Amino acid sequence: MTSSTAPIEEFDLIIIGAGSGNSIPAPELKHLKIAIVDDGRWFGGTCLNAGCIPTKMFVRPADLVRNVREAGRLGVSTAEVSLDWAAVRDRVFGRIDPISQSGEQYRASGEANISLVRETVRFTGMHELTTASGRVLRATQIVIGGGSRPRELEVLPFGETVFSSDDAMRLEHLPERIAVVGGGVVAAEFSAIYSGFGAHVTQLNRSELFRGLDHDIAETFTEVGSRNWQIRAGIEITEAKQTAAGWTLTLSDSSTLEVDAVLVAVGRVPNSDRLATPEVGFDHEEDGRLSVDAYQQVLKNGKPVGGVFALGDISSPHQLKHVANHDARVVARNLLAEARIARGEDAQLTENTLGPVPYTVFSAPEIAVFGMSLPEAQAAGYKAIEVRQDYGGTAWGWALEDEDSFCKLVVERGSGVILGAHIIGPDSPILLQPLLQAASFGQSIRGLARGQYWPHPAATEIIENALLQAEEEIQK
Numbered sequence: 001m002t003s004s005t006a007p008i009e010e011f012d013l014i015i016i017g018a019g020s021g022n023s024i025p026a027p028e029l030k031h032l033k034i035a036i037v038d039d040g041r042w043f044g045g046t047c048l049n050a051g052c053i054p055t056k057m058f059v060r061p062a063d064l065v066r067n068v069r070e071a072g073r074l075g076v077s078t079a080e081v082s083l084d085w086a087a088v089r090d091r092v093f094g095r096i097d098p099i100s101q102s103g104e105q106y107r108a109s110g111e112a113n114i115s116l117v118r119e120t121v122r123f124t125g126m127h128e129l130t131t132a133s134g135r136v137l138r139a140t141q142i143v144i145g146g147g148s149r150p151r152e153l154e155v156l157p158f159g160e161t162v163f164s165s166d167d168a169m170r171l172e173h174l175p176e177r178i179a180v181v182g183g184g185v186v187a188a189e190f191s192a193i194y195s196g197f198g199a200h201v202t203q204l205n206r207s208e209l210f211r212g213l214d215h216d217i218a219e220t221f222t223e224v225g226s227r228n229w230q231i232r233a234g235i236e237i238t239e240a241k242q243t244a245a246g247w248t249l250t251l252s253d254s255s256t257l258e259v260d261a262v263l264v265a266v267g268r269v270p271n272s273d274r275l276a277t278p279e280v281g282f283d284h285e286e287d288g289r290l291s292v293d294a295y296q297q298v299l300k301n302g303k304p305v306g307g308v309f310a311l312g313d314i315s316s317p318h319q320l321k322h323v324a325n326h327d328a329r330v331v332a333r334n335l336l337a338e339a340r341i342a343r344g345e346d347a348q349l350t351e352n353t354l355g356p357v358p359y360t361v362f363s364a365p366e367i368a369v370f371g372m373s374l375p376e377a378q379a380a381g382y383k384a385i386e387v388r389q390d391y392g393g394t395a396w397g398w399a400l401e402d403e404d405s406f407c408k409l410v411v412e413r414g415s416g417v418i419l420g421a422h423i424i425g426p427d428s429p430i431l432l433q434p435l436l437q438a439a440s441f442g443q444s445i446r447g448l449a450r451g452q453y454w455p456h457p458a459a460t461e462i463i464e465n466a467l468l469q470a471e472e473e474i475q476k
């Protein structure tokens, strides 16, 4: 399949993608000749440069302003508050860009056994890659951590005033009127950010928001979110016309919307096509991600391809950084184990077997969930119960004057194991963790609430009360 006549450059290990893949070269791999290949606009992958980290650095000031605006109901009188987009943007990227740049410098010249290749590559053999400039790289072991990219909408292709999350935080000026297209986590987080900064935001989605989540969580998000930005769910853009000011969007109910700019946040596509992994015959799932086995080995005709592993968004059903990081830990162990097995030594591959995956949305309101809703648990054949604890039923909820937030628990009646937890409200990503811990270790909720102190009147009493309710319910 090699089309280039360039001399072949041989490595022990090639890592494609310097996002989560960049954590793989550890001291244990110092004996290997390694190439790290990445064609990103910024070095270090999505999370650092255009994902988890900068978004949360924008969410925080937007939250502060929103809290001040809402503080009147707690008796706090405030003058008008505002946020300076350019100042926040420069603070965020003034911190992030140097981290990315020094990471790149270190990889380019910091270690004798590592070569950095800043080019796009494609597979031209199962252990061979060809770069855009025609270099041919070969290795015994290859890790594919190529990530995903924002999906484009046919009716609104990306351009100067139609952008994805990649550009959404680096805008020169914050547009006054923004349409945010999508009903998932990216759309939710950016609607909260832009509206906190004072833009007039209209979120458009073809179905209800957060369709995959517990119904009450999705409904409450829509209700509370609507207090800060406009939400139009169950609507599609049928036509988009560029105007002098921005865009006129025609919607499926025949109404029109005038905006200055559009953020398209309708999911992310795995980068397997850019790597030509279909052409070398690797297996793929329906959504285009690479198929892997329990050891993160890439499959071909259902069987693992020796020496080829994948991690993160390019092979995971969960496009989440904590999942990509754990995949990388498993792959790092398995690279060494595979080499030992090949040398006839006693070694075993490690399975990727962590418990339920937490999913958190840093919007206004925040959401944190894992596992099944009650209908999902019942459909899966569990004898399950569900309880709901409102924040407002605890002293912390009174302090917040909260009338919207809640925690729902789905518990298997017999074992007392938590099958799902669904929290919407302030600090829900933190409140989820004790529940996730119990579920991850298969711990019954029996005795969990009363077997430890819960500081009074902290927000964790919401979890304590939910557990007590669930314990009572499974005893009936």
Ligand SMILES: Cc1cc2nc3c(=O)[nH]c(=O)nc-3n(C[C@H](O)[C@H](O)[C@H](O)COP(=O)(O)OP(=O)(O)OC[C@H]3O[C@@H](n4cnc5c(N)ncnc54)[C@H](O)[C@@H]3O)c2cc1C
Pocket (backbone or CB within 6 Å): 016, 017, 018, 019, 020, 021, 037, 038, 039, 040, 041, 044, 045, 046, 047, 048, 050, 051, 052, 053, 055, 119, 120, 121, 122, 145, 146, 147, 148, 165, 186, 271, 274, 275, 311, 312, 313, 314, 318, 319, 320, 321, 322, 323, 324
């Ligand atoms: C706006 C936003 C906010 C997010 N917030 C969160 C959050 O709060 N919490 C959370 O858990 N997750 C969050 N995520 C998801 C998280 O960022 C991703 O799951 C994670 O970064 C994926 O890591 P990865 O290593 O798989 O891929 P990436 O970090 O994307 O790395 C892949 C790298 O491969 C390179 N590459 C791809 N194809 C080629 C090729 N052919 N040749 C050479 N190089 C190539 C790319 O340039 C890229 O640098 C967020 C995502 C976005 C977009």
Ligand SMILES: NC(=O)c1ccc[n+]([C@@H]2O[C@H](COP(=O)([O-])OP(=O)(O)OC[C@H]3O[C@@H](n4cnc5c(N)ncnc54)[C@H](O)[C@@H]3O)[C@@H](O)[C@H]2O)c1
Pocket (backbone or CB within 6 Å): 153, 181, 182, 183, 184, 185, 186, 187, 189, 205, 206, 207, 209, 210, 211, 265, 266, 267, 268, 318, 319, 320, 359, 360, 361, 362
């Ligand atoms: N806090 C976090 O953990 C966090 C934050 C941001 C992103 N992420 C990750 O990034 C990934 C991408 O996020 P996302 O919000 O872009 O995707 P998503 O899958 O969460 O939501 C996509 C939304 O776009 C809509 N949609 C899809 N195709 C469409 C089309 N053709 N026309 C109109 N609407 C369409 C869907 O109905 C859905 O509401 C997520 O899977 C998530 O795991 C995580």
